[in-house]
Amino acid sequence: MVRSRAESAAVAVASSLGLRADDTIVLQASNKLTVRLLPCDVLARVAPVEHGVARFEIGLAQRLAEAGSPVGTLDPRVEPLAYEHDGFEVTLWTYYEPASSAEVSPAGYADALGRLHAGMREIDYPTPHVTDRVGEARKLLADRDSTPELADADRELLDETLRGAPGATAADQLLHGEPHPGNLLTTAGGLLFIDLETCCRGPVEFDVAHAPEDVAKHYPGLDEDLLRRCRTVVLAMITTWRWQRDDQLPDGRRLAEEWISQIRGGP
Numbered sequence: 001m002v003r004s005r006a007e008s009a010a011v012a013v014a015s016s017l018g019l020r021a022d023d024t025i026v027l028q029a030s031n032k033l034t035v036r037l038l039p040c041d042v043l044a045r046v047a048p049v050e051h052g053v054a055r056f057e058i059g060l061a062q063r064l065a066e067a068g069s070p071v072g073t074l075d076p077r078v079e080p081l082a083y084e085h086d087g088f089e090v091t092l093w094t095y096y097e098p099a100s101s102a103e104v105s106p107a108g109y110a111d112a113l114g115r116l117h118a119g120m121r122e123i124d125y126p127t128p129h130v131t132d133r134v135g136e137a138r139k140l141l142a143d144r145d146s147t148p149e150l151a152d153a154d155r156e157l158l159d160e161t162l163r164g165a166p167g168a169t170a171a172d173q174l175l176h177g178e179p180h181p182g183n184l185l186t187t188a189g190g191l192l193f194i195d196l197e198t199c200c201r202g203p204v205e206f207d208v209a210h211a212p213e214d215v216a217k218h219y220p221g222l223d224e225d226l227l228r229r230c231r232t233v234v235l236a237m238i239t240t241w242r243w244q245r246d247d248q249l250p251d252g253r254r255l256a257e258e259w260i261s262q263i264r265g266g267p
Contacts, residue, residue: 006033009088010044017078019092028182030249036095042075043093053197054082054089060125060196069119070112072096072185072194093194096187104186109211110218112191113179117204120174127174130202134165134233137240147243149253154260161236161263164229172201180210209234235259 007024010033014021019040028034033046047054058080064071074080075092082089140146141159150158176183177198185192205223208216209230216222241247242256249255 003029003033005086006046006088007035009085010035010037010046010090012085013083013090014040014042014044014092017083017092019077031247041095042077043072043095045091045093046088049084049087049089051089054091056199057195057197058082058091060127060199063123063125064116064119064196067119067122069116070190070192071116071196072192096185096189096192099186099188104181104184104191106212106214107218108191109184109215112184112193113176113207113211113215114219116176116179116193117173117207120176123174125174125199128200129168129172130175130200130206131165131167133177133198133200134162134237137237138162140240140244146245147240148245150243157263158236158240158260161232162240165233166203166206166226166229168201169203172203175200175202175204175207176210177207178210179207181212203230206230206234232263235263239263 003026007026011021011024014037019037019042021037021040021042023038025036025038026033027036027043031047032051033044035044035046036042037044045054058074061071061074062080065073073094075094078092082091084090138159141150141155141162144150147155176193176196177200178195179193183193183195185194203223203226204219205227208219208222208227216227239256239259242249242252242259247253
């Protein structure tokens with residue numbers, strides 16, 4: 001994704017909707033751009049049109065907000081749509097000022113995640129299963145053109161690890177998919193989860209596996225064996241993403257090397 005073009009698309013969309021956007025502050029730049037527009041103070045998320053997940057995320061965010069879930073909301077000044085400009089999809093979200101103390105306690109994290117899951121149990125929304133997301137990672141491993149720098153032994157290790165993912169059960173529910181600290185905002189109104197494009201169905205242990213380890217101690221009713229399996233599978237998944245040829249996460253390759261060493265070392 002060309003960052004300058006993506007920024008320009010965000011500014012153009014906001015301006016066309018009557019929101020003044022004279023300045024931009026890039027908050028995250030990887031496979032999707034997240035930028036704060038000023039002085040209108042709106043959060044714009046920009047991705048290539050071919051990603052095709054903006055409408056999914058918008059619909060889910062609206063349903064969860066109606067259910068009282070702790071999620072970031074769309075900017076109320078404009079229609080909740082995915083706006084296309086110059087090959088990009090732009091969605092406009094509420095910008096939340098960080099709370100004076102950005103530190104999140106494990107108990108607070110677990111409480112927010114539990115409330116998110118409770119709200120998710122109240123809605124019916126078509127999403128892929130955890131196994132579908134695992135399958136996407138395995139396809140990347142099988143496609144050497146997409147992961148050309150991955151050594152054969154590590155490719156086999158990652159695939160073997162992903163084959164241990166939990167299958168579908170009657171206890172599965174709607175999940176965030178990636179509720180790691182980077183997708184949790186500390187605001188004056190409390191903790192809020194953002195970036196819902198990865199939502200899927202599966203066991204709550206899969207979500208908890210993305211959080212810092214101490215969070216699990218405060219989340220009731222977890223299956224500890226399943227949680228350990230999910231932690232290993234999640235680590236293998238994010239390691240696989242980092243080995244993609246076109247991965248744009250800053251320092252992604254160093255992280256990939258570090259994480260695959262952890263997998264080699266075992267639980």
